[in-house]
Amino acid sequence: MSTSTAANSPVFSVDGLWKVFGPKSEQIPADPELAALDAAELRTRTGCTAAVRDVSFDVRKGEVFVVMGLSGSGKSTLVRCLTRLIEPTAGSIAIDGEDVRAMDRSRLRELRRHRAAMVFQHFGLLPHRTVLDNVAYGLEIQGIGKAERRRRAAEVVTKVGLEGMEQRRPGQLSGGQRQRVGLARALAVDPQVLLFDEPFSALDPLIRRDMQEEVVRLHHEEGRTMVFITHDLNEALKLGDRIALMRDGRIVQLGTPEEIVGSPADDYVREFVRDVPRADVMTVRTAMRAGDCGGAEHPGALAADAVVAEAIKVVSRSGRPACVVEDGRCLGVVDQARLLDVVAGAELADIGKEAV
Numbered sequence: 001m002s003t004s005t006a007a008n009s010p011v012f013s014v015d016g017l018w019k020v021f022g023p024k025s026e027q028i029p030a031d032p033e034l035a036a037l038d039a040a041e042l043r044t045r046t047g048c049t050a051a052v053r054d055v056s057f058d059v060r061k062g063e064v065f066v067v068m069g070l071s072g073s074g075k076s077t078l079v080r081c082l083t084r085l086i087e088p089t090a091g092s093i094a095i096d097g098e099d100v101r102a103m104d105r106s107r108l109r110e111l112r113r114h115r116a117a118m119v120f121q122h123f124g125l126l127p128h129r130t131v132l133d134n135v136a137y138g139l140e141i142q143g144i145g146k147a148e149r150r151r152r153a154a155e156v157v158t159k160v161g162l163e164g165m166e167q168r169r170p171g172q173l174s175g176g177q178r179q180r181v182g183l184a185r186a187l188a189v190d191p192q193v194l195l196f197d198e199p200f201s202a203l204d205p206l207i208r209r210d211m212q213e214e215v216v217r218l219h220h221e222e223g224r225t226m227v228f229i230t231h232d233l234n235e236a237l238k239l240g241d242r243i244a245l246m247r248d249g250r251i252v253q254l255g256t257p258e259e260i261v262g263s264p265a266d267d268y269v270r271e272f273v274r275d276v277p278r279a280d281v282m283t284v285r286t287a288m289r290a291g292d293c294g295g296a297e298h299p300g301a302l303a304a305d306a307v308v309a310e311a312i313k314v315v316s317r318s319g320r321p322a323c324v325v326e327d328g329r330c331l332g333v334v335d336q337a338r339l340l341d342v343v344a345g346a347e348l349a350d351i352g353k354e355a356v
Ligand SMILES: Nc1ncnc2c1ncn2[C@@H]1O[C@H](COP(=O)(O)OP(=O)(O)OP(=O)(O)O)[C@@H](O)[C@H]1O
Pocket: 021, 022, 049, 050, 051, 069, 070, 071, 072, 073, 074, 075, 076, 077, 078, 231
């Protein structure tokens, strides 16, 4: 999981967004009775599928925003609507305050090429071109001269760890390396936002972990805004500053990994996160009893965003409560009982209640 250093200004603002597939689809969002039908009833009555239903959210500058949900929940449709690769049926979308639905074709092309680049699972590399020329492809489309695009492509190739492979063809690369080429190609155009559609789901688990770490590293180095689709909860928890959890076209909960795991919005979310190792997600900021410890020594001195697993090690090693310290100030204290409460599955609102 990365820590957002971002200001809270939105890159994307989405409000009341709908995407309905099927005949007379535009009638569905406008009709409260039809809009309230569940998926099966809607299909029977109208022949339509509402892939995205009345969804509103902001993607903040510099964050990794994860869209998570089971297959068919509407993730790809939602993210494709952001740049109108799929035309929304109703609602509004803005990027930096500019109305995406009002953009003409050339403005849209500019949006997709420069401002919000997409990295797909099937990366569509050009088989007869070298790695370097594949990475430079987006720059070529932009009309940038050969020398300059090769220079820029070489820089990103190094950034994603493919140095030395510049002259290979895609067929001479592993799946993970090909995905790095896809990532480098998107990065080469230096977009404001990177949109990832399940980019790693075809990779084997170890390579997948490498790629996840790569994304975290790139995000830390560059602070680029990222929207990341996944159906994998662990991937979502690892990468997301915030996660939008989708079900049947709706966002059922939007929050930090800690909020989703610690305060599930309903039984569906609760069931979804049931097996998450809570000690690896919940932070000591949540587990602590707030208030200065009163001493000068601050035993343990944990950072507020340290996870509970780390705190358990510190507390059990020293045999005494540990302080949570930020900017030299003691924010609170964690003891064994509070840490165990978190691990045992107490929800945020209940942690430490009996101890108070
Ligand atoms: N072109 C289309 N025409 C009709 N229905 C569609 C179309 N595209 C998607 N759907 C339907 O919309 C719903 C959401 O699909 P979507 O691909 O957005 O889900 P997803 O969460 O990305 O799934 P996955 O994880 O399997 O990719 C599904 O019920 C799907 O069958």
